[in-house]
Each structure stands twice: as structure tokens, then as C-alpha cells.
Amino acid sequence: MNIQNCELADIPAILRLYQAARDLQIERKMVVWPHFDDSFVQKEIEEGRQWKLVKDNEIACNWAIAYNDQEIWGDQDQNDGVYIHRICTNPNFRGNGYIHDIVVWAKEHAEQKGKTYIRLDTLGNNQKLIKHYTSAGFDFLGVFNLSDTASLPKHYQDEPDCLLFELKLW
Template sequence: MEMEVASMNDLKSIKYLYTTVTNSLRKNGVYQWDIFYPNIIVIGRDLKKGHLHALINDGICVAAVVMNEEQSSKYSGLPWSDKKGRPAVIHRLAVHPGSQGKGIGKQILLYAEEMAISKGYTSIRLDAYTANTKAITMYERANYSTVGQIQYPFRKYPYLCFEKMLNANEPNDIGM
């Protein structure tokens, strides 16, 4: 299995992945996603733009991540280190609950970092729901620095914003 740019043919499988992950998170008291987000419209837009990358095994989406340059307006007041470069932004990284704990999240992060470097990005930014301690730990172990926090509507807890500077001359070590 390898990460690849997903297509509209994968829409149903990817939507199922996000629904399954959302249900698992909620069962564990993590309310970062719901029936309204991520939705079929958001996923479809990501697919049409070629921003959604997936790990597909026998037609089943095991994991997915979106990477583009779209930043929340809430990011504007944060003290980012990369002030003059070209940051990539990671959105909606998800691993099927049945495949978690196998290093797939780490693989996806490394894939995103390598892709960002190859496209000339100078850093990666992302946010993670503070109640999702597994995600927070993964980003911290991958040497992402906490920049600050933001609050999204209808969410009880804030999101931590992370940044990782990229250097095309050095191999990425995501420290796990």
C-alpha cells in the first residue's frame, strides 16, 4: 500500500473512513468532528483540487490526509516561525481505527513532509484538537512545534497550532 492522490472514484470509501474515524473519536470522548464536518462537499472539493491523498487497500480507504496552502483566518495572529516562506497546511489527517497503532499516521506525516519539500514548501502548519491527545502526541514526537491555539465554533476545547520548518537539504526525522 502506498499513498496516492485520491480520485472522485474513491469518494465513497473516503467518506466512509471519515465517518468511521468520527464515530470512533466520539466514542472516546473526542468531539473534534461531527456529522457536518468533514462532509461530502468538503471531501469532494479536496478530491477535485487534487489535495486529498489516501492509502487505499483493495478499494478500502485506510488513511487520508489533505495538504494545500489554505489556512484558517484564525492562523493570522499566531507567531509562526516561517514568516517569509511558503507554508503547506495539513488538514483532516485520519487513520481507520482498525489500522491505528501500526505507524500509519507516522507514515502519512513523513509522506506529507516529503511531498511538501518536493513542491518547494518551506514549512508545514496544522492544528489539532486538544482533546485528541493521540494526535497531539504524534505531532510532538514528529518535531512539530506548538505555535499557539485557536478556537473553532461549536467545539468545547481549543485546537493547538503546530509548525515544522522544512529544509530540503536535510532528511526528515520524525522522531518516533
């Protein structure tokens, strides 16, 4: 298993993973991610913010990061966190607990960047995800209504309940 930055050549595979995630979200009656276009993913890759966990020469898991997230975290964002977005597991690798590997990686990455927190969010009151993220060490901070979602992807505009999770490094 190997964690590394995504490359432009990974865009088709990432978009397939996003579609598999949308299919699962529809099946489980969850908040469904919008379609992200190539240019959106390309920009994140060029900025070094798309990551992948590779196993057996295949992307087993993919996620994006940010170093600020004012629209979601408001005043809690003090330039002190790594924000994880769109964790997406390849259907062939689901059930392997990759969130724990992502957390180990994120702790190291956050320390290298001088950050104090690892943060993530999800939409809808999803009890299974609450349990999943808290089992990986995140504190569940509660359900919040986002006030200004105009610059966020569409699914944030359609769903009022935003669940916030935080892991403090020290």
C-alpha cells in the same frame, strides 16, 4: 504501501472513514468532526488536495491538505506551508503509526512545492494527540483561541482551544 491522490470513486470510502473517526471521537469524548458532504470532499479531490495511503488495496489512511490556512494560522501563514487536515485512519489499520509515513510524504511534497513548513492543528486539549504529533517530529506551538471561525467547519466554531503543530523543513 502506496500514497496517491484520491479519486472521485473514493468518496464513499472517505465518508465511511470520517464516520469511523466521528465514532472514535465520540467514544473518547473528543471534539467531534461535523458531517462533511459529498460535494465538500469532491471539491478537495478535484483540486488535488485529498490523499490516501493504500495498503492491501484498501485505504488505510486518508487526509486533506491546503496551501494556505489564514483562518487558523493568521499572520504565521506566509504562503510557506503545507497544511494537513483530517487525518483519518481506517479502523482495520489503526495503531500502525501512519503519521510517520504521512510526514515523510509531506516533507517531499512540501519541498516540491517550495514550502518551508508542514503544519497541522487539532481541537481540544488532547494530550494523546500532542504526544502523537510531537513523536512524528512536529513542534507543539501551544493552544490558541481562534478569533474568526465563521468560514471554518462547525467544530472550529464550537471549540475554543486550537492546538497548533509545525515541522520546519530547513
